[in-house]
Amino acid sequence: MARGLAMTRKFNTKGFALSKKKEADEDSSITRMVKSDGTKAGDLVFIIICVIIGLICIIPMINLLARSLSASDFLVKREVYLIPKGINLDAYTTVLGDPKYIKAFVWTVFLTVICTFLSLTMTVLCAYPLIFSKLKGRSFFNIVITITMFFNAGTIPNYLLMKELNLLDNPLVLIVPGCLSVYNMIIMRSFFYGIPDSLRESAEIDGASFFRILWSIYLPLSKPVIATLALFYAVGRWNGYSDALMYMKNKDFYPLQLLLYNILNNMNSVEVATQEGFSTPGLSESLKAAIVMFSTIPILCIYPFLQKYFIHGVTLGAVKE
Amino acid sequence: MKVMTAGNSVAATAEKTNWKAYLKRYWQLYVLLILPMIYFLVFKYIPMKYVLIAFKKYSIVQKVGEMPWADNHGFQYFIQAFHNRDFLNALRNTVGLNLLDLVIGFPIPIIFALILNELNVKWFKKTIQTIAYMPHFLSWVIIYGLAIQLFAPSNGLVNMFITKLGGETVPFLNDPGKWVGTYIFLGIWQSFGWNSIIYLAAIAGISPELYEAASVDGAGRFKKMWHITLPGIKSTIVVLLIMALGNILGSAFDRPFALQNNLVMQNAEVISTFVYKNGIKGLQFSLTTAVGLFQSVVGVFFLLFANWLSRKLGERGIW
Numbered sequence: 252m253a254r255g256l257a258m259t260r261k262f263n264t265k266g267f268a269l270s271k272k273k274e275a276d277e278d279s280s281i282t283r284m285v286k287s288d289g290t291k292a293g294d295l296v297f298i299i300i301c302v303i304i305g306l307i308c309i310i311p312m313i314n315l316l317a318r319s320l321s322a323s324d325f326l327v328k329r330e331v332y333l334i335p336k337g338i339n340l341d342a343y344t345t346v347l348g349d350p351k352y353i354k355a356f357v358w359t360v361f362l363t364v365i366c367t368f369l370s371l372t373m374t375v376l377c378a379y380p381l382i383f384s385k386l387k388g389r390s391f392f393n394i395v396i397t398i399t400m401f402f403n404a405g406t407i408p409n410y411l412l413m414k415e416l417n418l419l420d421n422p423l424v425l426i427v428p429g430c431l432s433v434y435n436m437i438i439m440r441s442f443f444y445g446i447p448d449s450l451r452e453s454a455e456i457d458g459a460s461f462f463r464i465l466w467s468i469y470l471p472l473s474k475p476v477i478a479t480l481a482l483f484y485a486v487g488r489w490n491g492y493s494d495a496l497m498y499m500k501n502k503d504f505y506p507l508q509l510l511l512y513n514i515l516n517n518m519n520s521v522e523v524a525t526q527e528g529f530s531t532p533g534l535s536e537s538l539k540a541a542i543v544m545f546s547t548i549p550i551l552c553i554y555p556f557l558q559k560y561f562i563h564g565v566t567l568g569a570v571k572e
Numbered sequence: 573m574k575v576m577t578a579g580n581s582v583a584a585t586a587e588k589t590n591w592k593a594y595l596k597r598y599w600q601l602y603v604l605l606i607l608p609m610i611y612f613l614v615f616k617y618i619p620m621k622y623v624l625i626a627f628k629k630y631s632i633v634q635k636v637g638e639m640p641w642a643d644n645h646g647f648q649y650f651i652q653a654f655h656n657r658d659f660l661n662a663l664r665n666t667v668g669l670n671l672l673d674l675v676i677g678f679p680i681p682i683i684f685a686l687i688l689n690e691l692n693v694k695w696f697k698k699t700i701q702t703i704a705y706m707p708h709f710l711s712w713v714i715i716y717g718l719a720i721q722l723f724a725p726s727n728g729l730v731n732m733f734i735t736k737l738g739g740e741t742v743p744f745l746n747d748p749g750k751w752v753g754t755y756i757f758l759g760i761w762q763s764f765g766w767n768s769i770i771y772l773a774a775i776a777g778i779s780p781e782l783y784e785a786a787s788v789d790g791a792g793r794f795k796k797m798w799h800i801t802l803p804g805i806k807s808t809i810v811v812l813l814i815m816a817l818g819n820i821l822g823s824a825f826d827r828p829f830a831l832q833n834n835l836v837m838q839n840a841e842v843i844s845t846f847v848y849k850n851g852i853k854g855l856q857f858s859l860t861t862a863v864g865l866f867q868s869v870v871g872v873f874f875l876l877f878a879n880w881l882s883r884k885l886g887e888r889g890i891w
Binding site for chain 1: 594598600601602604605607608609611612614615616617618619620621622623625684687688690691692696699700702703704705706707709710711712713714716717718720721722726727729732761765769770773793825826829830833844847848851852857860861864865867868872875
């Protein structure tokens with residue numbers, strides 16, 4: 252508790268000092284005038300609220316990290332809060348030394364890359380032709396697509412389809428059925444609409460084919476939205492487990508999240524400890540934490556780099572035609 | 573369809589040659605559309621034929637068309653579902669949990685966006701945003717893992733605090749009543765930051781002149797929030813509310829399935845998990861297809877109704 256308060260105070264003084272310093276800055280004094288004439292005490296209240304919200308979001312991750320790095324004794328004695336105690340990497344060496352996790356990790360990375368690439372291709376293929384107002388049957392295609400957003404056949408019909416297509420227990424079932432998201436396609440289409448028609452028309456007059464226009468004009472201009480959708484598709488695949496749960500019995504093809512779910516759910520601490528060959532039950536606790544960290548880290552690594560793109564993408568999705 | 577009627581029009585011959593020229597020019601676009609359309613046909617439309625199973629006696633050896641119709645004019649399984657206590661329980665939980673999500677979870681992103689908008693220090697605002705969006709990118713399995721570490725009765729972080737402060741251990745994940753609170757909290761925790769993006773974008777679109785004019789009139793911070801910012805994002809709020817209302821009977825699978833456990837099933841079983849357990853694992857295909865169909869149809873009606881209501885109230889609706 253004391254530590255949390257101290258952290259809050261540190262953040263506040265920093266934030267506050269900076270807002271004071273910036274007051275002299277012309278640029279920010281303009282926004283200040285426009286946005287609010289609130290008092291400094293009011294600013295402070297909002298800063299405190301935001302710091303608390305930020306802490307609530309991040310403390311679970313810090314706690315998890317601390318646990319995964321702690322020595323088992325301290326975990327059992329309930330002494331680990333936000334700072335790891337008796338640092339040791341046993342849990343991580345166990346995870347990294349176990350071919351089961353490494354295999355699932357590699358398989359999931361592979362799946363994620365393939366799915367992202369395939370989904371982006373499908374999304375572009377679907378969105379690009381639909382922006383041409385001269386395309387005959389355009390409204391028909393749009394209706395076909397829109398209906399699927401409102402009506403889904405349901406879990407069992409989808410399961411029976413996979414069965415009929417011989418996709419049950421086939422690794423393709425984790426790739427193909429989810430390879431196009433209508434929602435993402437609409438984001439892409441909205442972005443394409445934003446590209447001036449005159450660019451396309453001048454290329455048409457010069458005799459460029461539609462493939463060529465897509466490749467040389469639309470795709471290069473769409474990098475931000477492609478990055479956003481790549482993030483969405485990649486995160487969706489990385490985080491998904493229900494398709495594997497329903498359609499996949501062969502444990503060799505379990506994605507990391509399903510493996511993680513089974514570990515968290517089907518074994519209690521003692522079982523994990525004995526299975527992994529450890530006598531101290533505390534290690535199994537840090538082991539669980541380490542496994543969760545292990546499957547979280549890749550996302551946390553790519554997320555900050557793509558952040559500047561995705562805000563734009565999300566708001567594009569809200570734009571009405 | 574449209575194309576065919578156009579071909580049958582009076583100037584049939586002229587149309588024909590135009591049609592040729594048209595295809596010569598535009599065939600590439602149709603080629604690009606082939607794969608996506610096959611995708612929609614196979615993975616979205618073909619499953620719809622299996623919806624018939626809800627009205628038929630399922631048999632593993634027959635095709636859908638050959639299966640005999642169910643009793644009571646085909647509605648046997650719907651009647652059966654509504655006499656099934658587990659299903660009624662799942663229905664109650666689905667509606668209850670979604671309503672709680674809506675009532676508690678819907679205003680929070682709006683409030684958060686309003687607060688963020690009041691921050692003047694850019695780097696601080698950015699940092700808070702980055703942190704608040706992050707949980708959206710964690711899978712429900714990972715959040716379940718986090719929840720165990722946070723809420724476990726013996727050595728979870730929260731219970732360690734509670735006992736240190738002299739309180740009793742709270743079984744956040746194992747008591748049916750407490751579980752509901754934890755479920756709602758984790759849902760908000762995961763999505764409030766992400767959902768605020770859209771409101772922030774709407775706020776950014778409000779004309780600064782309105783704020784200037786209000787300042788001149790002597791409006792303070794809260795007056796401006798109330799009289800300018802909120803009305804400025806009203807239509808965004810209404811559209812998102814419609815979508816949320818339309819989804820009141822919808823049920824995602826990942827979140828409830830990851831978070832539920834045997835001790836809390838009376839409050840945690842929702843329609844999607846009921847369908848998975850009784851359908852795919854329990855092989856009661858007809859019953860669970862009927863349940864899924866009921867859910868979809870009612871969901872579409874909810875959506876149509878909410879949209880109608882919003883237009884009636886003078887908002888733009890979602891289509």
